Amino acid sequence: MRMAIKTQDYAYEQILFGRKYASGLGHRSPGLPVGLLYNIAVKLPAQGSNERKAESFWDKAVCLARDFVAMLDIEPYSQFAFLNVDARSLEDVLRWVAHYDHCFSLRQWHLSFTPQFLTGFFSDEFDTNMKHQLGWCVADAVQLADVLKTHAKPGTLVVPIQLLENRLDQGVFKSMLPFFAHREGETNKKYRSPFGAEGPDVIFKPLILLNDNNVVLPAASVLGPALFEAIFAAWAKGKAANEIANLRGLAAERLTKNLFATHGFQPSFENAKYDMGDIGVGECDFVFEDEENIILVECKAKALTRGAMTGIQGEALLDFAGGLFASQAQALRHERILRSSGAIHFLDETTLEFRDRRITRLTVTLVDHGALQDRTMLMNIYNALLLAEVRCDSGYKKKKQIDELNKNLRLFQQETRLLEAAGQHINAHPHNAASASIAQLDILLENVQSLTEVSSGLTPSLTHVTFNVLREHFLYQQMLNHKQPS
Known part of the structure; x- marks a missing residue:
């Protein structure tokens, strides 16, 4: 996330990913595939890593990811890349642009909009059944969103779980945690490559449990969509299509x-x-x-x-x-x-x-x-x-x-x-x-x-x-x- 903020514009509480081109018809180096790196990074357990060599390992991973995605040739280097697309190449072009988004960007929205989105999407008629079945309801999730907004930053943080727990009813928070937090080592467990349709599941829960006392709090911009996906998945379980x-x-x-x-x-x-x-x-x-x-x-x-x-x-x-x-x-x-x-x-x-x-x-x-x-x-x-x-x-x-x-x-x-x-x-x-x-x-x-x-x-x-x-x-x-x- 630090790399993304350093190389991209930041506005509207989110990173403004987008295609960048060489001046005129000139040369530029391949871009950094932030989306791919993010999906790999969340897989790694914190325990057992060699912290003394972490920086050199990370530098190597970044270079390998950049070279690998450059080899896939899904990154446009000219703003004229998609001009005059014909019917035969239509499917190829749409597949390339969607795959580029996965490798080079993240699903985001401004976290301050999340309570309005959640209350507008789920009417309060669901609250009673959700409270009975899950131990929490949409109103509790909106309160969690407000708590996360207090602590979240443009980049990733590790925060004591008590900071979140103290602002919510402890019984409700305990019942919410399995729905809203990945366990360490489980995040993107089946994610093997940018071609892996089994993942990424990091986008379906906003938090990652680091140990019994801490959670990884991802960047504020990715929390909103993940909160929505977590609530929706909990509500939709057992519902007809x-x-x-x-x-x-x-x-x-x-x-x-x-x-x-x-x-x-x-x-x-x-x-x-x-x-x-x-x-x-x-x-x-x-x-x-x-x-x-x-x-x-x-x-x-x-x-x-x-x-x-x-x-x-x-x-x-x-x-x-x-x-x-x-x-x-x-x-x-x-x-x-x-x-x-x-x-x-x-x-x-x-x-x-x-x-x-x-x-x-x-x-x-x-x-x-x-x-x-x-x-x-x-x-x-x-x-x-x-x-x-x-x-x-x-x-x-x-x-x-x-x-x-x-x-x-x-x-x-x-x-x-x-x-x-x-x-x-x-x-x-x-x-x-x-x-x-x-x-x-x-x-x-x-x-x-x-x-x-x-x-x-x-x-x-x-x-x-x-x-x-x-x-x-x-x-x-x-x-x-x-x-x-x-």
């Missing part, structure tokens, strides 16, 4: 609405269905509007799979398809109807009029999908998507997801042709697409006063091709703050 999916979907929408409301924006339309016959059928999750803007918001609760993180063929494509792409295909239909018919007439007899306003299509994901949800990635593969069709063997275990992907590809391609027929140039379509996780959106909406500012912040005209929503926002804000008056 449809019950789990239903909670995730409803929670994603509830969190999105609450987040916009916190920043002063209320939707004009919510879960609004329409059936306009041959013109189109659909549903808008949320629509925010003013005299100049229409923001079409589609919420997606799909998680990024470990298969996508570790480079398993097809997984990144399916995660992209079920997250950013599915929602953008749906929103494209809404936009096409507005532009071609002038309005969407909903079943409840309300109407959304176009009136030549600026349209932004925003995908909000429950958690960060890395480069797979970045709008620059969508721009680079846009033409490939217009020609793509995916095939698989009849026995492929995720054939149903492939069929759904092809359905959305046909929708996307059809709506693009219809938008062109309505007079919109094809090159304009990807430029009003935007995407962010809920935690990222909380940062993007900070201090904005109007929907015009929301739209401009979500779809800046400039990109540094870092494939990180928050790093792009950080660099864009830096440019605005240093802009000289004319």
Whole structure:
């Protein structure tokens, strides 16, 4: 973590990982694979290590990891690396960018947002059953998050377990510990390489027990996602798949609405269905509007799979398809109807009029999908998507997801042709697409006063091709703050 903070920008309570390139077409050395090193480091037991030689061992490990990942050739050295992607190379490219994220970055969000996320995701109706079954509930986990926030730092710490225990009911804390702390030597036990789909399990619990008296407290930025995963895993045990999916979907929408409301924006339309016959059928999750803007918001609760993180063929494509792409295909239909018919007439007899306003299509994901949800990635593969069709063997275990992907590809391609027929140039379509996780959106909406500012912040005209929503926002804000008056 010290290496990461030293080599990357730090803002919004997290490390802003992102692609970095050589100046022009020049040379630069391979980057340090912080994600891979982190997943290896948490495996190592503290006892029995040769502390006198620890620094030299670590230096050697860093060099070996850097050289190994450089040999895999998943790191882009030019911002032009993904230009003109064709349909045949689409799956390869998505797999590379997801695997890069696993090797070079970490799942993060700002720890101060965690209590709001947890209480918004889990309603208090679960507390009684969780307290009875587990000995703790979501309210206790929120209290733990507040305690961790008091002690957590940008880097990793070892703290006496008593510091945490003293701030919580001791009986409750004792019942929580197995759910929220890995035992020493058990963390990432099955993690063998960056190709290992069995891991990494470090992301599913926030703490590591060092001995009976101490815990390893990871960096503040990784604690929030791990707290959420620990609570969700405890709640979901024994639940049916449809019950789990239903909670995730409803929670994603509830969190999105609450987040916009916190920043002063209320939707004009919510879960609004329409059936306009041959013109189109659909549903808008949320629509925010003013005299100049229409923001079409589609919420997606799909998680990024470990298969996508570790480079398993097809997984990144399916995660992209079920997250950013599915929602953008749906929103494209809404936009096409507005532009071609002038309005969407909903079943409840309300109407959304176009009136030549600026349209932004925003995908909000429950958690960060890395480069797979970045709008620059969508721009680079846009033409490939217009020609793509995916095939698989009849026995492929995720054939149903492939069929759904092809359905959305046909929708996307059809709506693009219809938008062109309505007079919109094809090159304009990807430029009003935007995407962010809920935690990222909380940062993007900070201090904005109007929907015009929301739209401009979500779809800046400039990109540094870092494939990180928050790093792009950080660099864009830096440019605005240093802009000289004319």
